[in-house]
Amino acid sequence: MTGEGTVRLRPPNNTLNERAVAWWRSQCLLTTAVPVAVLAVLGAFIGPARTWLWFAAGALAVLGLAGTAFFPSWWYRVHRWEVTEEAVYVRTGALWQEWRIAPMSRIQTVDTVRGPLEQLFRLATVTVTTASAKGAIRIEGLDHEVAAALAEQLTRITHATPGDAT
Template identity: 50%
Template structure:
């Protein structure tokens, strides 16, 4: 993918962002997938008890298919996401690459940044991880970086907040 610099018209190749998320993000995504698995399993159990049909064949088939899919998802998704997820912050923009099946690259110019947030869910707190959300004046929604080490996320939020405050251009 190529991009053209509006200032001098030069063409550059768009490379992957330079920074990786924390390796502990693999564990965070695995635990979060397991939580979803347990909730869905509870739904299976409820269905088992409320269903009054004389045969349980449908239950066994659905449960077997679900177990195979859940195990595959829980085993593959976190590692795949880790290989894809990258981020980078420069003096002019925040650049992310996210996803696993549907992958997305986003560049948010600092002149478009409206808010910078640090978020930590329960699993992330246990693993000393955080997510940074950069809200911009874009219809595509905010730019999110999940699975950062807490000190890295804190420093990124501080740097982006300072850089955004110092930005004089208005890209709106």
């Protein structure tokens, strides 16, 4: 146990694309809007329970809006990623922080996914899987061109590595 002192993980070098904040905001807004709308409509039709339903809808809306204002910019500050010659390194999470590291030689597949909202913001998610059932790494909110280049780079490196990566 020599020289352990205060070893810490350094943050990965790259941040996500700034548009990720807007993407997360719209996701938050959508997930808030649906139940709020349902409650509000129910309140409009069901007279006796109107106060309660509208109160619940209002509380939910306030919470959702507060979350929308607060979390995405925090997420943007903590989500980071980096790809070196040897490994993929990703940091995620705000309250539950998580660092994931996968060596290049063990990567099996590289997928790029673009959901409808992501397409709207010209973003993409890169998923890197290894032979472990629990070792997948996701990098969300990348600019779609960066994501494509990254996926291509990873595929090239992993193809050059021999073995079945287990």
